[in-house]
Amino acid sequence: MKTILTILFASSLITVAGGKEIKLLNVSYDPTRELYQEYNTAFAKYWKAKTGDEVAVSQSHGGSGKQAQSVINGLEGDVVTLALAYDVDAIAKQARLLPADWQKRLPDNSTPYTSTIVFLVRKGNPKQIKDWDDVVKPGVSVVVPNPKTSGGARWAYLAAYAYALETSGHDEAKAKAFITRLYKNVPILDSGARGATITFAQRGIGDVLLAWENEAHLAVKEFGADKFEIVTPPLSILAEPPVAVVDKVAKRHGTTEVAKAYLEYLYSDEGQEIAAKNFYRPRNPAIAEKYAANFTRLKLVTVDQEFGGWAKAQATHFADGGVFDQIYQP
């Protein structure tokens, strides 16, 4: 009996000393590859130091809408870090994998960082693109992803539409005409933000890319400041990409605790620093101040202010038969 107890006790010690190996799947939107590559390493180190467990986070990336649909169709993501709240709401509503009030569970409506939409142009800005009016001029070729699949594309669309509303006294007809002119200048629609960056930066198509701010910075960093430059329009949209634990999947995998910690750590100083270094605007004021030079000041309008919230914006503009379907002919 004594021998058995000794063996059992020794086994438990070995288990504690060895630690568990935990796997998480983060289903994310298209341009966050570099962010989460760095963040996952940092979180794994933090979690190991805290609990002794090994965490291996694998990533899935794609257009935010497509990613949400994949989760609804069965992709077993423990967490989702998507481009817009509407896509996470779709998962909650259609697949019931997390509660409808998921956004209240983390600070700042579950958005640990923000971003916006800027213009990436060729070096020297040959077409002299300074503002949204320049983007809709005839002869300007615009690269932007498909708003049906890409969260970034929806933010870009709404940024342009918001500009048109602001400058026309909120005249919907003029705003629609404006957005029609913009999409007349779009020769090709990628499914996600990263694809659009490839189209513009690698395939040499177009005069301007309507890009996530972080994506624009990464493109300049990767391809060279001698090839591209960033133009920040005076007005753009405040993009708030949310994060959420997919409750039922995490519960099934036994990863609820670590999944929650994974998202909470995005709000830590280290998480916020990593976000800022990757050109996401951190929520933490001190860190935002530290990296202020990376981010141009501009007027940012919100989806709630201009469009009455995402549900209304989605229904009006991006649902089947919405404004985008009315104005865009491939």
Next chain:
Amino acid sequence: MKLNQLILAAIVGVQFALPALAAEGEATNVTGAAQSGSSPLATVGTAASSADTAEIENLKKEIQALDQKVQNLEQKHELERQAATETNEEQIQELDQKVRILSRQHELDQESAEAAAKTRPQFKLDSSGFTLTSADTNFSISLHGLVQLDSRTYFGDNNVANSGFLLRRARPIITGTVFHDFDFNLTPDFAGTVQILDAYVNYRYQPAFQLLAGKYKPPIGLEALQPDSYLLFNERALVTDLIPNRDVGLELHGDPWGGVVSYAVGIFDGAPDYSSSTANTNFDSDLSYDGRIFLQPWKASDVNLLRGLGFGVGGSYENDGGVNGLTSGYLTAGQQRFFTYNATTIASGRHWRLSPQGYYYNGPLGILGEYAISDQDVRNGAAKADLRNTAWQVSASWILTGEDASYTGVTPRHPFNLHGGGWGAWQVVGRYEELNVDNSAFPTFASSAASASGAHAWSAGLNWYLNRNVRFNASYSHTMFSGYTGPSPAVPAKDEDVFFTRIQLAF
């Protein structure tokens, strides 16, 4: 360009002409001066010189004007050339962008097609039927079918049996898989009594451990378990008279070690000999415990001679508590009843079966043999008995066209094709079989005036496999009876001689 050349030539010519004219003029002047020193001729010379000078001036002016024109033309030409170059460059850039856009669109279309292919179901239609499978292969549904059109011609039976055609089997067979590990089968039969023949779900945890539940063939007899489309003859041997046809229950089964061992143990409602439950419920409150083990020890070995050898044993046990659960009778190859229990005889007590069995296949040769015991406690009023009925068979086949014989059918190497010259596969078949009813059944539990106590038969035939799906059989069976004392005409009163044919479509 030609104009410019002419102008230049004119200028050059003038450049040469002017000095010449000047020299002439000077000469003239000299001459004139020489002459005019003090004479009227000198005045004339001076006047001529002035005229030349004026002309020269005029010519110079014209040359300058022409020069200016040439310069203007050159500038204009240069501007036009630049404009054309810019236009060409713009056009080239525009075309370049169009090509890039088309190329990128093609890339995106390919990516979309690849992504769509991953989610697109796969459709297959071939000799094994129609199958639709999901992209991730976790779900599939297949439609198969079996249609058998037979003819039976009885000889010398005094019209006891009816010769003619019959639709022996007409079955759509629906199989499939859901969630990767759950297989199902739904097979109705529309020939004769319309019924659900098979309806079951099989959970494949792994090949060695599977759970089968529903209505299907219980794991007892070898030829009984052989699929209907692969039988050597139109009808199974007398042995299957002692084996239940279908039963409803649950079994654990598997094929560990790559099928070297096959096992099945299950619990069922229990069915009488050669019966199926068409009501699909238990006819009594007792259950039957069935099981079978079959070995193919050399299945995966290099010993070719023994690779096709398989042997095993199947059996069942139940305890019927005094209900009418006896067989409705035993049938001949011609499907005529030659034995039945008395109407008042019932099953009462234990009923067990045991069936040692085996086969051997080697190249075109196939041999199948089995023995069956059906041991049943019966009661008729106060009289009780433990009756043991037995049967056995040996069948052999040889494929004349050289294909390999097997338990699961024949695949012709050269399917029948009048245009291509293939004749399918041809197989000769033979069988000997016997069934003996326990003598103790007579006369209390069965009547010799109505039933024979035994039958033995031999059969021979030729099978033509046109292709994997279509087959033609022709065979002859001769059955002899023993123990019958009743009147004629009756089935057991005379030997049964039947000529069979079959056209079969199976997919």
